Every structure is written in structure tokens, then in C-alpha cells.
Amino acid sequence: MSSIAALRAHLLATGLAGAVGTLREGSLRSYRLFAARDPRVTLGLAARGEWSAGDVMALMADRCGVSADPNERTGPDVIDPERTLTALDAFADQLAEVAARRGAVLLGTGHPDRLLGFYAGLADALSATGCLVLTPAQGRCVDITTRFGVRTYNLEYVRGVALVRAPGARGAGCETGAHTHSPLPLRAAVEGLAEQEGPLPDLVIGDHGWVCGAGQLGMRAIGLADTDDPALFVGEAEGRVSVVVPLDDGRRPAHYRPLTRYVLKRACLSQ
Template sequence: MVSVGALRAHLVDAKLAGRVATSREKSLRSYRLFAARDPRMTLGLEPDGKWGVEELLRLMADRCGVSPDPEQTSGEDVIDPDCTVAALDAFAERLGRAAHDRLPVLLGTGHPQRLLGFYASLAAALSAAGCVILTPAYAPGVDMRTEFGVRRHLIRYVGGVAVVLPAEERGPVPVAGGPGVHTHSPLPVRAVLAAAAEQGGVLPALVVGDHGFICGAGQLGIEAIGLADADDPAVFVAEAEGRVSVAVPLDDAVRSDYYRPLSRYVLNRAWLAQ
């Protein structure tokens, strides 16, 4: 079992929190783009509030622990590990209630190379507790904008977790942490939910993930929880406006094995450890 003290130390040592690799310049640029309602940063969210750069900086200081000083424009950004621990506790509590109620759950990630193992461990534990882990088929795929123009992508499931692949990669995804694209788009979760509805299947009572998966689900009125970096303001705005239930602040691009203590901590707190 991972103690709170050990978890906090690991967060700082692995640079999941504390001083993180995300630069202050990148975070501030993301806040400016979100304030301008750039779809690359809104992640499918249509915010109710004004959310200019000053409001975003105050929100991110409160939810993540970044510096509230607008004059600090360079260097490493900071995530308060105590904010991360508190959010992981809330995340675990929500997972525990989902397991207790045996709710249908959809999991998806736009960071498959980094976070797939984290989510797959949650999917396995929820399934063992009696939850239905949803994997709606979506054969036609989804057209997504890339740096090379609009390209067709497919949605596949690895360990019960939805990931996005270029259409040319039609074979099965062999292992967690394998192929998959990094995406902020809400189009994959919209496509999955549309497929479930068209097939007369079960819709999720809870979506677990990141980026467009949780903001896109939350915008559609489906409860969502997940992880977000200091340069992902949309997730924290969605939490502040009540469309994401829990947003866990951490660096979402460190080595995949660094997230294992987090999954162990969450599963123990949720009484889902096997």
C-alpha cells in the first residue's frame, strides 16, 4: 500500500508534481489560446464564463498551484503536490462509488504512450468489481485535423481503454503503451458515444480519461473525472463549472511506469485493490 507521504515524495521525485517539465511559457500560451477559444485548447468544452487570461491564471493557481504572478513568464512550471494528492483522493472516492453502484464506465486517453497503463489498471479493477467497461465499436472511424491536414483515425480499445490510431494502422493494438496518437480532440468520445446510442447500447454513467475524452463527455452532460497538466486549462475550467467532477493536476507526459504508484494509491483508496 502506498502511503500519503510516500505518494507525495514520489510525485516530486518523478516530477509529476513540484517543479515539472511543462514550461511556464507553454502554460501561459495555453491560457491565451483558451481565452481566445482556440479549439485546440478548449478540448470540446463550451465554457459558460468569460475566462480571460487573468481569470485562468487565478483558477490554475488555486487548482494546480502554479504561480499566480503574471510577470513570471519563463522557467519550469510548478504543480503543488498537495493539490495532486487531494484530487487523487477525490478521484479514488468517485471510482469507489462507481464500483459500489456497478455503474457502466467508459475510459479513454489522448496520451496512450504515457497514461494507458494507468487507465487500464483502473478498468481491470472496475470490471472485477462488477462494472461494465464500455467498448462501443466504431468501424467508420473519425476525421481529425493533424499537422498534415485532416486524416482518418480509428478508435480501438486496449485493456478496456479507448485510444486513437491512424486509419492505416488497422491491426490490433498489441500492448498497453504501444501504438496510439496523442490527441486533445473531443471527436473520439463523441464518436464512441454516438456509436453506443446508434447501436442501442448502454451509455456510460462515468467517463474516466483526459483531454477531449473528459471535456467532450462533460460538455454532453456525462459525469467525467480525469488527469490534466498545468497547460490543460479546459479541464480545470470544466471542473470549476461543474462539467468535470474531479480534475487531478499532474504532469501527463513522464515515463509510463511513474504512474504505477498513483494507480496503486487510487485503487487502495477506492477499496479496489486485488
């Protein structure tokens, strides 16, 4: 994207911002569950403050631009593109800082079917500038509780980006990995680093439990989050997550490529 105006238009045209695919009723449910400290939505973050459902809604209205009216209960949720653009700039500034000191970075996603390409572009650029892209605990088993019970996944890396796959799923058609909100893959990766006595990440980049899990452990973390993922924004509000970019995280993978180009250009990491 050659300009802010073009990127804003792209966000609105693709539904990454503006009226998004996430439904209002789902977001409200997440706010209630977060207030109840349900681990399905806390994503590994133990909030320090008292967060009622109303508090969470007010925060999401401030950080994302969703409606602050509790009587609005149905229809598509809304993300203010200006908030997305502002957060993308802050996200890029974090990349520039870690690149300037050739820091160690860990990238991981719970949305590999949608967001793998976005993160892989960042990993390639950071590696090219001299950053150490960490890939610890390759192949380690991670037991994650799902709505179908406990499932065992393997921690794997694709182009420097961590994800989890069901055993035997490698090469299964176009499958890239499992969708998960769990912080356990992040914890497995950190355990792997400790066992290797290698450097801890100067920056964790990702979504869901990768960001919240890192923030809970005191690591600097930045990421992307939808309107039904309040934990990342609570982490940001409490100072344990550095930057969260509000956007719809369930769109076509190609829709995120202009965002990769934009943040890399702003961070002076374009190849």
C-alpha cells in the same frame, strides 16, 4: 505506495508534481488561447463564463499551484503535490461510487504512450468488481484536424481503454496510439452507444477531449490534466467535470503505476 508521505515523495522525485516538465511559456500560451476560445485548447468544452487569460491563470494557480504572477514567463511550471494528493482522493471516491452500484464506465486517453497503463489498471479493477466497461464503435473512423491537416484515425480499445490509431499502425513497434486533444473520439464512442441502444456511461474516465467532451454532453467525468490543459479545470470550476487531478502527463508510464495502486486501494478496489 504504503503511505501519503511515500506517494508525495514519489510525485516529487518523478516530476509528476513539484517542478514539472511542462514549460511556463507553453502554459501561458494555452491560457491565452483558451481565453480566445481556440478549439485546440478548449478540447470540446464550450465555457459558460467569460474567461480572460488572467482568469484562467488565477484558476490554474488555485487548482494546480502554478504561479499567479503574469511576469513569470519562463522556466518549468510547478504543481503543488498537496493539490495532486487531494484530487487523487476525490478521484478514488468517484471510482468507489460507480463501483458500488456496478455502473457502466467508459475510459479513453489522448496520451496512450504515457497513460494507457494507468487507465487499464482502473478498467481491470472496475470490471472485476462488476462494472460494465464500455467499448463502443470499435474500429470507427474519426477525422481529426491536426497541425498537418485533417487526419483519419481508427477508434480502438486496448485493455478496455479507448484510443485512436492511424490506419495500419496496429503492431507498429511499440506504438500504442496517437496523441490527441480532440473530443471527437468521445463523440464517436457515444454515437456508437446510441446506435447500439446500449447504456450510456455512468462515469467517463480519461484526459483531454475525453473528459471535456463528456462534460460538454452532461456526462459525469473525471480525469488527469497538466498545467497547459486549462479546459479540464474550467470544466471542473463550472461544474461540468467532477474531478481533475493536476499532474505532469508526459512522464514515463511506470511513474503512474503507484497512482493506480493508490486510488484503487482508497476506492477498495485493489485486487
